[in-house]
Amino acid sequence: MIKLTNFAIAATETGRAAQYGEGNPFLEWAWLIVIVPFLAFLAIVFFGKRLPRRGGEIAVGAMAFVAVYAAVLFIMNVTGGVEFVGDPVEVGKIGTFAIEWGWVVDGLSSMMYLVVGLLAFLIFTYALGYMEGDVRVTWFFAAFTLFAGSMLLLVSAPNLIQLIVGWEGVGLSSYLLIGHYWEDKENSSAGMKAFYVNKVADIGLIIGAFVLAIPVGSFRISDILTAVVDNPEAIETVAMVGAVLLFIGAMGKSAQFPFHVWLPDAMAGPTPVSALMHAATMVTAGVYLVARMFPLYAEMAADARGLVITIGAITLIIAGLLAVVQDDIKKVLAYSTVSQLGYMVAALGAGAYTAGLFHLWTHAFFKGLLFLGAGSVIHSVHSNNMSDMGGLRKPMPVTFSTFVAGTLALAGIFPLAGFFSKDEVLAAFNHEGYTAVLVIGIIGAFITAFYMARTVFLTFYGTYKGHGHPHESPKVMTVPMMILAGLAVVGGWVNIPGLYTGFTEWVGTRAHPIAEHHAESFDWPVLAIGLTAALLGIVAGYLLYFKDKQTQLERDTFRIPLLWPLLEHKYYLDDLYLGGIVNPIKGPIARFVNWTNSYIFDGIVNGAGFLARAVAGVVYGVFDQRGIDLALNGLAFTTDGAGGKTRLLQTGKVQQYAGATVIGAALLVIGFVIFR
């Protein structure tokens, strides 16, 4: 295991001097790629309905702009390297802490801009066809644009406050989009679930930001990282606590165990939403956060980073298993995403910055593609369930062939994109000495190939079991799929050990360079085992699922006792959260609190009122009426005076009550003073 402390040396080893920086007009104006989506959002909300495509054209136009601008930045980074922090706009000061809006263009963010911009452009275009005739097409594109804009705001953040703003903006948009068909309570509940789970995890992010900002005296990421890198011993504890807390936030957005439960439910949204969410705009946010703050994690003691790798490893295996038992094609892909995110997180935890990001990059292409393919199928057969599909390769040839390309890429078959990134992740586990995680990763590779093969055979082979006549989707949908299929094939060729390692340089261009091990050549044994595992997975899928079977029960013949029910109930996590946390709070606890309010706190107030009224009655009857005690006359007068006032309200009983309450409240206050 390497201890990554000496960054001064590391910087010269791995850091690349950026050719483009201050003064470059493209960089100075790069904030446009964040602002344009937000302006487009407003334009769609206010004018979208009047346009021929109900606002979709504004959304696609905005994303085209973002994609092109991001491509320019990306090419600048590829050709010479960019490192640029825009002059922030100070929008307020709290004590000595500045609140700033700004933007960062460096290797890491320019890669993310491209992923977000390109995927968003392709998926938005696809959505023009997919969402045609939808009940709320205009609002859909508005929220979709907000989704992309929030993600870009997050990626561009030079400080943690802006990052949090974008972060929660992503959460909001996902809530809106997942619950897009809110006529059904189930769908709006799924949106709420996503929001809540993320909000819980966000506590970690927000407190983590405090923990880091206080000793550094700034929310700026560069200040925090500089402090960590320059003087690791001085803020060791702070850095560790902060890193762990930030990671909790990342676990929410990147659907890591035990926060992954929202992601499968998020399938309630329209399919393009799932595609964008899984490829670019939401689940990658957590990985991006860890990558952005990576020097912090690199500085941490290995056992603290162990948390990150452990969570990643658990996630990758449990989610992979869940994907095997799903009948809903989108849920297979959803759990698959969770599992692949586990690979990315585990890679970052192992200190393999480039490998984690590389997998994010390839995954964006093939997972975006797979979701679009699933959407194309769903669009055609009007069902999410694979038991309603089958035999679709004939009527839907383009969807079929692109889906297979995505499947092979995800399964990690040579020479498609996923092969290179997954191999790099596995090689990193091996190199850093995490043998157990390596084994889990290889098992995960087998499972991945297996459930994807299962999906392909159930969907595209055998006989068609649904209703109606399936048909290929229109060009506006298939062309984006073909482009992504192309990328799913070649996307991995940008980082081949020993041949061409451009990607490493691209994402390595940043203010606080990452010191990490870079292999000179493939780790051949790991490569061989990993590839074999994937091939075996496909073979197993073929053996079990190629032969056509009618029902789900006949189909899944390998129901392992104990494990199968566990998987079908999603490890009972949802039941635990719902039964153990949400329902008690919503039900008995909330009702109890309300009860105390009515009967205890109000009861004291009202009781004091009634008591005082009774006392006043006695006083009035016994003393005042007999004309003995002048002093007490005054008290009775109070009762009368208050009564006079309420007579304005033209009621009978109130004046007595008012007078009584006056005295009662007086007693209450006196009680407070005496017994404090």
Place this chain on the structure above:
Amino acid sequence: MGWFDNGWGLSLIVFLPMVGALAVLFTPKANEAAIKALSLGFTVVTLGLATLMAFRFDFGASEVFQFGTSLTWIESINSGYHIGVDGISLPLLVLSAFVTVLAVIYSFNHWPEPHNPKGFMALTLVLATGMNGTFVALDLVLFFVFFELVLLPMYFMIGIWGDKAIMKIPGFNREVETRLYAAIKFFLFTLFGSAFMLLGFLALYFKSGEFVAERTFDIPLLIHLGSNGAFTGTFAFLVFGALFLGFAVKVPMWPFHTWLPDAHTAAPTVGSVLLAAILLKLGAYGFIRISLPILPDMAKDWAPAIAILAVIGIIYGSLACLAQTDMKRLIAFSSVGHMGFVMLGIASMTSVGINAAIIGMVAHGVITGLLFFVAGSMSHRYHTRDMGRLGGNMKVMPIMGGILGFTAMASLGLPGLAGFWGEFMALFGAYSPLAGLNTTLFRTAMVLGAIGTVLTAGYMLWMLQKVNLGEPSAEWEGQHFHDVDAYELTAWVPLVVAIVAIGVFPRLVLGATNDAVVSLVTKAFGG
């Protein structure tokens, strides 16, 4: 503009609404057009002057009281007409003038029963004088007068124009009209808090004689004495406690909050709006303006207690929200939680926390004000506030539903909108409280407060799901519902704009407050 800067401008902002109220009272009841024109005219001019003041305000010296004057008033007790604004009161003053105008506009076609625009407008205008006056008063007696002046109009607003439904008093076998119960409860609860506050003021007055030639009610002078350690020991402890009771009831802090849900629920829409937007701010403002700087040592002693109560308020208020069936009562309870964040900020006794409190107050004013507007308009149309019967409002009235959704998002503290800063900074303040305060306690409070933000999201989204989403229930079928009208839009759009503007550009508030708060904290706690 010498006259404007030397107290006249500020006095006009305070007393113009009162003049307007008199003008309205001398207008014949039947002439509604004139009543409307007069009340709108007076409030708009007041807002204009307040805006002008904001533009003429010297932000470089926001810790200095500006536009003020000090005249002899009640010579026998050495109480003066001393007024002025600094960076702490300016945002609240502008907020007050701003929301009053919107309340007047909204009223124009939403007169609550039993109608009577003359009385309603006159009371609104008197209320405005009380609110504006409280924010500019720099003399304890003057402060007290304005603070109490607010009570009466609100009492009548609730009592006369409030909800006429008969309610059962829980635990007692009595029935009473909601508006009467709520009005009296509001009045008496506040009155008794302020009785103790007055005792505290008097105690300060008498004690001040030991340090200056003539006893004084003058707030800046008392601050000067207080920050030099004049008030200590049991005396100061009791005085702080007395002030605490007065302000805590007004905020309201748990467990003095029980008047609030009743008052809010029973009040007519405009009453709820003003109550939430401005009246709740008077208490917290009192803490910042009077308790903290005059009794800094005691503030430090009381801080843990305030933090604990604040956090209980956050959690308790949010949980209570989850049990409500009445939409307006839910929004009312949400104020308990939100004001809990404000008080948590104050309890941290840091510049971060006190800034959080002020921006939190302004944000709560515009957001919850808007929520009450929308809730009022909805119950006006559906004739019910029962969330079990509402639903699918996005289909029935999409624009109103959209505004409700937006405001609910702002209320749950979504970053990028106004509500975020108050919550975020209050938690930030609690993470790192004033040196000498118990860090463990405050950090626990911070974590609980952060859990409170999740609960807040919980009930807000739950409310949206119940009210806005799903299919409209069968009972509304075939009925025509008019989506937002021109008056509503005129009153609401400025609030929407304010929520976004403060969210994106918090300097609108922090630019005024920060220096003033830093100076306050430095003077009181030496850094």
